[in-house]
Amino acid sequence: MSPLSPITAPDEAPAAPARTLRLPLDPLLTLAVIGLGVGSLITLKAATRNLIPSDPHYYVDRQAVYLALGFVAMLGLSRLDYSILRRYKNVIYAALMLSILAVLGLGHGANGAVRSINFPLFSFQASEVGKILLILALSAFIVDRARQLRERDTTVRVLIAALVPAMFVIAQPDLGSGLVYMTIACMLLFVAGTSWRHLAALAALVCVAIAFVLVAGPAVGVHVLKPYQTERLTAFLHPSSTVQKEGTESTDPRYQQEESKIAIGSGGKTGRGAQANQVPYGFVPESDTDFVFAALGEKYGFLGAGLVLALYALLISRTLRVLVMAKDLFGSLIAAGVAAMLMFQVFVNVGMTIGIMPITGVTLPLMSYGGSSVIATLLGIGLLQSIYVQARSSSALKGRVLRY
């Protein structure tokens, strides 16, 4: 360039690359998030209308605030280079453990379980945000040991690093989140490239553990889970035949699942709309949180449920896409962790409401009411956005990513 013409050149030149670099977010991922957020508000509006008679919009208003906060957090996180988080892996892990222990120590009970700490304006459910913290810490840990990935030592350490917080979370008791933690660990090992032998051994171990916890343990008097948890887990195996309608405690898992199935089934092709009665009149317990899919299925039918499932499919496929396009292993692992979290929660939660999965108390990402869950999910998606943005910009800059 001519030094004589510096006045015009800088004006034009930065324009084109700036547009590329400013490509802020994965559009499809964002679309899925917005769609699910709107879906959540629409569903909750009808489902929670009668929960607090004096304030029918109580839940919707709060969920809208949570979604907005989470969306802002997501936008903020997408501007951040996730790579720097690798440096703080010990801090992150410590924060995870501390928050979980704090809940155990200071927590506030709900439904017979201590899962959250109540602050003046919101209650903080550590296990939800803990999922993201665990993904970051474990990913960083695996990247550090990238050269010893095929060693048994690595596999065992990763599992133990996940198992410790998981046990504390299960002790709260929040079985669902504990299972999510373990799923995340397994997924990270799987994506990081742990040997198939280790994975097979792990699968066998899981089978033995399930058998012990549900069958062998109680038989010899060792109760790893509380009886109601065991019952919830096995309820879907022996459904409606023994459901006793009148006088059944609404916390009876079989009752819950049966009523949920009735709600969803009665939705039919296009939903019952204003005729819906199962959810608005309280036949389906927890229809604002764990059983929000029942509210959706009843009111909007196969059409509405299918649409939301399609949005989840989009969300998960985009997550996997971010996984493969990440500029480094850390990014791929974070994406894998978020994918594990989303897949586990969507399949287990939806499966639970339609009677093909045990009741484990996991939320439906973005749809279920709850600040911690919504914000944690959006933080995870914020990380995906960051990985996406970084991948786009790095490939734009270098065209290559260092791989193992």
Added chain:
Amino acid sequence: MSAIEPVKPRDPRVPVSPQLALRVAIIGGVAMVMFGVIFFRLWYLQVLSGEQYVAQANANGARHLPIAAPRGQILDREGQPIVGSTVTNAVQIVPDALPPGLSTQVQEYQASLAKAEVARRAAVTRLAGYEAALGRVRRPTSAQRLELRRLRRATLPPLVAVPPLPRSAARLEQLFRRLGHVIRLSARTIDERVVEGITVTPYAHVTIKTDAGRGALTVLGERSAEFPGVAQEPVSIREYPDGEMAAQLVGYVGQLNESELKLRAFHGVEQGTIVGQAGLEYYYDHYLRGVPGEQRIAVNAEGQPVPSKLLPIAPHAGHTLQTTLDLGLQKASENAMKEGMEHARAGGKPAIAGAFVALDPLNGEVLAMGSSPSFDPNKFAKPLTPAEYSALTGRNGEEPGRLTDLADEGAYPTGSTFKPITAMAALEAGVITPSEGLGAGQCIFVSSEPFCNAGHAEYGNATLVEALKESSDTYFFTVGKLANEHGGEVIQRKARELGVGEPTGIDLPSEFAGVIPSRKWLAEQNALESKCEQARHGRRCYIVGEPEQPWTVGYNMDLAVGQGELLTDPLQMAVAYSTLANAYRNGGNGTVVTPHIGKQIDEPTGSLLQTLKFPSRHVHLNYEDLSLVMEGIHQAATAQGGTSTQVWTGWNQAEDPVYGKTGTAERAGHVEQSWYMCYLGNAQRPIVIAVTVEEGGFGAETAAPIARLIASQWYGKPKKFVPGSSATR
């Protein structure tokens, strides 16, 4: 900075290692399979079985409360109301809104109710066994009756006491006490009604008082905050404006109870619906009750009502029943009964009960009919205490209670009012000739047993007409004896032919069939007795007085004068006299009418829906013989020496000729029962009147004057109570 931007690939795709590609593909595959499973399951639930789940969801969320249909009116023949409905504000309890404590009580009550029901079912089985052992005994002995009554009582719907309120329900008890203070009921009564109401119709409001009065209602309305769970609702109450008038005929209404649910008459009617329980209310319930509407209430999982857009289904009002009764005649007849019975009591006769029937002899329309003592059906419109109920059902079951319609359920010998039937039978069969003189002397002896005239009167040899006029017993004893010798049971056959000893087919829920003693009947009774004795290991059952006694002429002689084993009721006698009367008007071609009270069914709006038809049976009577019999009973009411001539003094016989026969039935252990049967042969408005007064004395003394009062009303004549002095049977 931007100047050094080198290349800008359109697609920022990065190379991926085969290892990662494989594993991500596996993850994607798992996700696809899971989504597939979920979609398939959703399709199955929502599209394939959607309707089934909709039904389940609806059953979950809705409770159906019946809206009572306004019950149809019952009118007299001119369209004047006999029974109507009024709308009042009932005080109701809304169980859900009450202070806590009721549910434990309800559960206890239902548990003891279930226990009592088990005991009741056992009693039903035992009763069936006992009845089968007894066979078709018509007149069981007192011991048997006692046992039967005990068993029957055990099969009645059990009276289960409501357990006391639990101590924890102090607030509830206080509320009931305060409420009771306002509506003048004890807290205990309110509690009982609420608990019983919840048991019959769960979820519905329980009516505890329908006549609280305006003052109490205003208090409750103004201070509703102090009475949680107390509501007011307009309810339709069955109203019987004339109280005791024709009460047994009209019947009464009550909630359909569990044992009635199985009856075919109430097929498809919900428990707790107000239905007819007796009389016309019961017989025509199908028309009167209408179709209840339905309030559909959406409820939440706790069973509490929630706002919904479910529209109520409006009830259809019941149809109107127009009867053949003449309200004026009915009222006058009941007053006449009252006057007659009072007169008898003043004369030293107990006159404990009575009944009357006024029939149109041409078509069987019941113009008036009643039984005394009576009851007020309005009492049944409100909750009734067991004590009140047993007061209505009779003196310990020994005697028929006030609820029994003696006109068609009484079982009486008729005394001499039966004689025209005997005469007709004997003449037609040729047992006697009309001019033959019979029955001289005070008594007739059959194997040294005397059969005497009342007061050992001496009539000499009388012809048929004279015998009917004077009511000579010796004449008719002789006829009975001759008929027995003649064979073929001519009297029995004629009685049945004319309508005695058979159910009349009246449109009321129950009527007495009647007993006419005959050889076959006696053989049956003897067979029953021996069977019963076998079952009781040789002990007597007293179905017959003496076991294994053969038929004797005495049975026939007693029957000929309406005594002995004959049992019938005023309605059957009215049918028989109607048959004689219409045959007499029609040259011997008679009609055995079916007496009926229902005339037509109208829409609630008043337009005719259906005219009620009742079959009748034709008989041919020999006109010459019939004329003689009618002449006999006409003279009995008009000629010098006639048994009821005195009663009809001053009556315009040319216009409304009276054909009347007195009767004085003798029942062991009772004062004579007064009977009078008459037919007034007015060309346009004929009427047959039957009157009987238990323990009322001679026929001319009590029953005949009552009949005259009834006839006076029918023809618009001045009413005068004229007792006769004839002391004949």
